[in-house]
Amino acid sequence: MNEPFRAENCSIARTLDVVGEKWTFLVLREAFSGVRRFADMQAITGAPRQVLSARLARLVDEGLLRKVPYREPGQRQRDEYRLTEKGLDLYPLLIALMHWGDRYLADAAGPPMELTHRDCGAPVEQFLRCADGHEVGGPREVTARPGPGALLSA
């Protein structure tokens, strides 16, 4: 898969710049689990308050979360955090992280969580397929070529 194009505009590196930091990703994990409020995120992730605050602000700036005001009786108005479409599109990344961890890093008892199809209850798997409908087994069945945004080396 060697190709003579440069790495500066790599989509992997750019994605890692946005969501690669551990606390950032754990905040997103909680958002996917339906956790929307600062205090709940802090309690579950164990993130220091200032770290969590900074990560949430970044995720809002990047358009992955949006703030929605709410008010509990007798308290001041606060914001909760909900995934945007851009944030929801990180789901395949979340699944890939989880499945690899389930396979290689789980305790002897097994994975801590199972994802199942809402409609039938069967376990959810991730796979690759080409636009012509063929299942793609892994990296050896994939060819990389420069895309329209490639910066070719001199």
Add this chain to the structure above:
Amino acid sequence: MNEPFRAENCSIARTLDVVGEKWTFLVLREAFSGVRRFADMQAITGAPRQVLSARLARLVDEGLLRKVPYREPGQRQRDEYRLTEKGLDLYPLLIALMHWGDRYLADAAGPPMELTHRDCGAPVEQFLRCADGHEVGGPREVTARPGPGALLSA
């Protein structure tokens, strides 16, 4: 998807502990592109020498890369780095990072790289499906439940 189980043994957090650091992941990206040698990885990623050395050592310790000796004529023996099965199994994670970046962070010209099916040349896409064969559209069609390794809250 709220479930009353605890997050300490989360497979996502554990995976991020192993591969979540940016340079680590860029090293893996190069390994998937067929880059095996220290000098080549350094040239392409731009990682500082000591950082690259530490990240490679960690990836070998974790069993994602293995060292294979080689010797260029007239030089001392060196090691190159090849992905193990455990490392190759990170491919879905790599694809997920790349596709999200292609979609949201690419330059106006478009993605820098295209992945195509070796056999037919069509673009490669990533999907979710359940073990019963149904395609799963996204997070709203997935139910999370405690797995065999769940640590239930008191």
